[in-house]
Amino acid sequence: MHIAIIGAGVSGLLTALELIEHGCQVSIFDQQQAGQAASWAGGGILSPMYPWRYPQAVNTLAQNGKTLYQQWNQKLQPLTGIDFEIHDTGMLIFDESDFEIGLNYAKKHREPMQHASYLDGNPLQQVNSRINSKLEQAIYFPELSNIRNPRLLQSIMAYLKQHPLVRFFEHRPVVKLHIQQHQIGYVLDESGIKIEADQFVIATGAWSQHWSQQLDLDIPVHPVQGQMVLFKAPAQWLPTMCMNNVMYLIPRQDGHIVCGSSMAHCGFNTLPDSTTKQNIVDACLEMVPELAQFPIVKQWAGLRPSSPTGIPYIGQVPEIDNLWINAGHFRNGLCMGPASAQLLRQLMLKQPTDINPALYSPERLSKPVMV
Missing domain, CATH: 3.50.50.60 (FAD/NAD(P)-binding domain)
Structure with missing residues (x-):
């Protein structure tokens, strides 16, 4: 066929x-x-960011993403010489209004990969010493990963x-x-x-x-624009993904840190703008202030297929x-x-x-x- x-x-x-x-x-x-x-x-x-905010049909498809990518990477990497770079960082979420539902999500929906624990004080600093000392508590998802798309x-x-x-x-x-x-x-x-x-x-x-x-x-x-900013830090500098108010930091293995993102209904326009960039940078520095010492090496925008x-x-x-x-x-x-x-x-x-x-x-x- x-x-x-x-x-x-x-x-x-x-x-x-x-x-x-x-x-x-x-x-x-x-x-x-x-x-x-x-x-x-x-x-x-x-x-999904905050999976409890999405219909279960979304999470049903998403819950096997990591496993299936691992299988494809195992098959393709020996032939292409290119590693997907699935990075097992875990994620910290600082949105306090999501703590209760986030902590119960894995058990309620039988998704062990979404297991979370509450952290504050010294345990939180041990997981990620780079986070702002003003952020005194978080929920930690140790099984979450990112892929270098x-x-x-x-x-x-x-x-x-x-x-x-x-x-x-x-x-x-x-x-x-x-x-x-x-x-x-x-x-x-x-x-x-x-x-x-x-x-x-x-x-x-x-x-x-x-x-x-x-x-x-x-x-x-419909297209919904999302803008991103890329920092370059030393390899393994940021140990976990971080998220607060739908803004996130995603560390790659080589020290690149992807920061985003925004939402804008502007047709098929993919031009980044300085105001949105600054909003992203401000939100990310609020989570990890030390990031300010590293250069921004790239900025871009993409178009999500909104339904x-x-x-x-x-x-x-x-x-x-x-x-x-x-x-x-x-x-x-x-x-x-x-x-x-x-x-x-x-x-x-x-x-x-x-x-x-x-x-x-x-x-x-x-x-x-x-x-």
Whole structure:
């Protein structure tokens, strides 16, 4: 079976990995360089931030993210020479209003990876001596990790580009779906070149609403800008991830510290601005004042694929037999990515599913309201 995947972010790339493992031939198309949108721009925390603030359907996909990435890294690293750099740092959360629900979350939802303990005073300083002395208490999640998403993407792309079942087409936007008798007969790129396949997958992230008119569906996926700042400290300088008021610090193994993030509804604008940068820096220095001695080496913004509840659309597009979607992951595309791709592969190949697909069904998409 030949499958054309439209979109080469983490959702499209992981979907391709799943399908070629089961013998499918895959062609991947992206409007720009692959892996350069939200997948590259995010922080790489392998858990939803404050999982108790999300629907359980989000956490069901996210809870296996770390394990599945570990398995893929074990398979791909010997072939690509690129380590995903899954960094087992744990996380400190300083939001006192979340302490009670955070401490009870793991037991209530049977997610041992979300086990947390309350720390104050000397035990807190022992876990992370860099934090502001004014922050006197926190809840600590020792099992939480982060992944270095640019390296993850580089490794997956290197593997796919040398795979005999894969064809890769970057800087080749697909713009038109040719629909006839509840089937996609072919799609057209912006040059009018016809692309044929047996099945098609939409994995276009923040750009997914583009297909609404052609499919006569309301696809409520919109871009939400998030800005990031990158510091460079010595290797292993910051021992844990830190989070307060939805701002976070994420240490990489080599001393880079990713700081974020923001939320702005500004269309497809990816230009960072100085005010937001300063807000991020101020919030992070409030958690770790010593960070001010190190240089900021980079600043950027990405576009999250916002959906109404953050629950992605995964499955067959209504009324079209050979069109599938894997999009709308909002802030948690990286940690939900492996399980999302696995679920889509199971549905496409008519295999038993590990989780209830109805929670993510594109049947939730409605016809547009006529005015």
